[in-house]
Amino acid sequence: MRQEVIIGVERRRRWRDEEKLAILDEVGVNGATVSDVARAHDITRQHIYQWR
Known part of the structure; x- marks a missing residue:
């Protein structure tokens, strides 16, 4: 059985x-x-809400 390992x-x-x-x-x-x-900054909206 083969398994694929995805490395990101x-x-x-x-x-x-x-x-x-x-x-x-x-x-x-x-x-x-x-x-x-x-x-524009390649972050999620959640980052901005948490930083507030």
């Missing part, structure tokens, strides 16, 4: 407080939504 790239990143605050500050600027900002 783990994407655990560390964010400094200054980076988090800068990303949070982008929400609402020129009508940017949480989704827009999350997409």
